[in-house]
Amino acid sequence: MPAPGSRQVQTESAPESRRRALSTARARIIGWMLLLVLGALSVLTLVTWRLSVEDVDRRMDDALRGEIEEFGKLTRSGIDPATGQAFTSVKQVLNVAITYNLARPNEKFIGYVDGTFVYQSRQQAPVLLADDPNFTALVSTVDTPKEGVYESAAGEVRYLAVPVRLANDPREGVIVAAYFADQEREDVNEVARLMLGAGAGTILLVAAGAWMVAGRILRPLRDITVTARSITDTDLSRRIPQPSSRPGDEIGELVDTVNAMLDRVENGVAAQRRFVDDAGHELRTPITIVRGHLEVLDPADPEDVRDTVALVEDELVRMNRMVSDLLLLARSEQPEFLHAEPTDVAALTEAIFDKITGLGERDWALDHVADTPAVLDPQRITQAVVALADNAARYTPEGGRIALASHRDDDVVRFQVTDSGPGIAEEDRERIFERFARGGSGRRSEGAGLGLSIVRAIATSHGGRVTLDSEPGRGATFTVEVPVVAAPPHPGRHTEGGR
Known part of the structure; x- marks a missing residue:
């Protein structure tokens, strides 16, 4: 049971959480x-339907006016077109007008005399307007032309009523042309319904397409999640698969950025591991030496105490130097390690030469000076060349020749240190650049074996390299080669070594 006051937190499994997160993102996209497609289709359907309805209404109104105009011509002439004789009654006028004018579908002609229905066209209608007392009261007794809209049992009716009179007939007639508007608009409504049905099908197709497109868009995000969950403190090598992307592709840029971040994390962790491994490997020996001497120390023997203290102090100095070198190598992989600035290579070479001549009684020579400007870190270059000169002095006997030179070739500046020491065997030329490695010259250096590793780190931080030209018995030439304008090192490039 959990302790009192503790909280139980239920967490869902990683695959379930990932699926839910991606499904939520996919659902939002879809x-x-x-919503956008539905809005566009709704606006398109509504606008199309309204324009079509307005067109139908305009045609109905034009047709009504046209029919009434025909009726007007007939009454104005006063002649029955069937007999050629003059009309004798209003009722006769209405009968001829309704008989000779063929009503269109959904159109109806109705005649009234003295407010009473007398004639109507033969076309079938949804309702009999002649039997509708409200409609009859509305139009049967008009004394001036009247048009309007009436809501019948069959829906909207658009009508135009015109009075009919004859000089020889005191009775008053009315002829009405009416359209059943809802039925006339049925074709337009059917088209709108078809558009809505097609829109629904389009929505389904868009949904299916959006589901697949959203899945492809979110796939790199899923890969990021999977990769991030698969990375552990012991395995940082996993990377996100790079999709085929074009310039400006945000997803591709995200994947590149995350992969670059993972490269930096892996390099940083690797540097830390190397530092810990190297420190543990190399510090174990002096610690063991100090512990061994302290265990057998005789406190009552002053001489033994003095010798032990001297030995411990010497080992501590060596350990301090070793840790400082390891920290320097660790910092060499950081961007702030290098501080490049415009530098006069000739003045820098001469300043370095003045410093190295105090390293020992050797035949120091300044062979060549490159009179050229460059953008580099003068302090780091000085540190690297002095380390090479110190390394040469250790392996060159007193009186032996050690030469310094600098050269400019195209876009590269070279600093060379040449000694007349024992040289380096071919099988040792790569190994000496590894950390804590030393050449097989027969003499053991007092250093920790990190000198050439530091030199390579400095050259690499400039975007350059260190080369070695040597033959056993004929000395060695180390060259620090850097660009005229310092370039950042390649990500993941590491340096190691020692002679």
Whole structure:
């Protein structure tokens, strides 16, 4: 049972959480896409339907006016077109007008005399307007032309009523042309319904397409999640698969950025591991020496105490130097390690030469000076060349020749240190650049074997390299080669070594 006051937190499994997160993101994408498509289709359907309805209404109104105009011509002439004789009654006028004018579908002609229905066209209608007392009261007794809209049992009716009179007939007639508007608009409504049905099908197709597109868009994000969950403190090598992307592709840029971040993390962790491994490997020996001497120390023997203290002090100095070198190598992989600035190579070479001549009684020579400007870190270059000169002095006997030179070739500046020491065997030329490694010259250096590793780190931080030209018995030439304008080192490039 959990301790009192403790909280139980239920967490869902990683695959379930990932699926839920991606499904939510995918649902949002699909939802917004469908909302936009639905809005566009709704606006298109509504606008099309309204324009079509207005066109139908305009045609109905034009047709009503045209019919009434025909009726007007007939009454104005006063002649029955069937007999050629003059009309004798209003009722006769209405009968001829309704008989000779063929009503269109959904159109109806109705005649009234003294407010009473007398004639109507033969076309079938949804309702009999002649039997509708409200409509009859509305139009049967008008004394001036009247048009309007009436809501019948069959829906909207658009009508135009015109009075009919004859000089020889005191009775008053009315002829009405009416359209059943809802039925006339049925074709337009059917088209709108078809558009809505097609829109629904389009929505389904868009949803399916959006589902697949959203899945492809979110796939790199899923890969990022999977990769991030698969990375452990012991395995940092996993990278996100790079999709085929074009310039400006945000997802591709995200993947590149995350992969670059993972490279930096892996390099940083690797540097830490190397530092810990190297420190543990190399510090174990002096610690063991100090512990061994302290265990057998005789406190009552002053001489033994003095010798032990001297030995411990010497080992501590060596350990301090070793840790400082390891820290320097660790910092060499950081961007702030290098501080490049415009530098006069000739003045820098001469300043370095003045410093190295105090390293020992050797035949120091300044062979060549490159009179050229460059953008580099003068302090780091000085540190590297002095380390090479110190390394040469250790392996060159007193009176032996050690030469310094600098050269400019195209876009590269070279600093060379040549000694007349024992040289380096071919099988040792790569190994001496590894950390804590030393050449097989027969003499053991007092250093920790990190000198050439530091030199390589400095050259690499400039975007350059260190080369070695040597033959056993004929000395060695180390060259620090850097660009005229210092370039950042390649990510993941590490330096190691020692002679």
